Amino acid sequence: MTDLNPDESFIDTNKLIFGIGQVQKITGVSGRQLRYWESQKYIAPIDQEKGVSRQYSLHTLFLIFHINRFIKKGFTLQAAVDHARQFDAQIPALRQFLRSQLKGVETGPNRTLLDLGYLNAEHAQRVYGVIDKTGETSFEIKDVK
Numbered sequence: 688m689t690d691l692n693p694d695e696s697f698i699d700t701n702k703l704i705f706g707i708g709q710v711q712k713i714t715g716v717s718g719r720q721l722r723y724w725e726s727q728k729y730i731a732p733i734d735q736e737k738g739v740s741r742q743y744s745l746h747t748l749f750l751i752f753h754i755n756r757f758i759k760k761g762f763t764l765q766a767a768v769d770h771a772r773q774f775d776a777q778i779p780a781l782r783q784f785l786r787s788q789l790k791g792v793e794t795g796p797n798r799t800l801l802d803l804g805y806l807n808a809e810h811a812q813r814v815y816g817v818i819d820k821t822g823e824t825s826f827e828i829k830d831v832k
Contacts, residue, residue, distance in 0.1 A: 703745040704733060710743050714752050721751070729754065729768045750775055796820075800827075 707718055721741070724730045730750055732741040743751070753774055757767035791802040801816035806828060815827045 700745045704742050705745070705748055707732075707741040707743070710748055710751060713748065714755055716751055716755050724751075724754070724764075724768075727764075729764075746775075749778075805831075 705713070707721060710716070710721065711718055721730070725732065725741075730743075730747055732743055732747070735742060750771055753771035754764075754767045757770045758764060762770060788803050789801060790804050793800040793802070797820050799818045801818070803814040803816055806812040806814050810831060812828050812830055815829065817825045817827055819825075
């Protein structure tokens with residue numbers, strides 16, 4: 688199992704910047720839609736000099752992706768933005784949980800195990816998140832020997 692050190696920093700996502708063309712390819716959202724969403728203050732490009740093409744942070748890229756995902760599910764634009772923002776607000780808690788609880792990852796031919804640490808203070812059992820080869824997820828609790 689690959690051990691993870693929670694004290695090590697992940698990639699500085701603030702330095703990941705995407706041009707408008709890249710955002711269009713990644714998300715499937717047209718430049719026209721992106722500019723409209725900007726005019727409505729749903730998203731914002733990175734501040735830049737006049738005449739330079741629009742650029743977006745990774746955070747904004749994810750927001751665009753989720754707005755588009757909710758629109759495809761049949762939500763109105765405003766409802767999609769609201770849902771995407773709610774989802775976005777949950778990400779820091781999820782990130783904090785993973786940083787503190789993810790102890791290691793074991794990848795095998797049929798499944799991947801995410802070691803989430805001990806079940807309780809007795810340290811008699813460990814909890815694993817499981818992703819099988821079809822992408823289905825579940826949990827397993829294993830006795831520590």
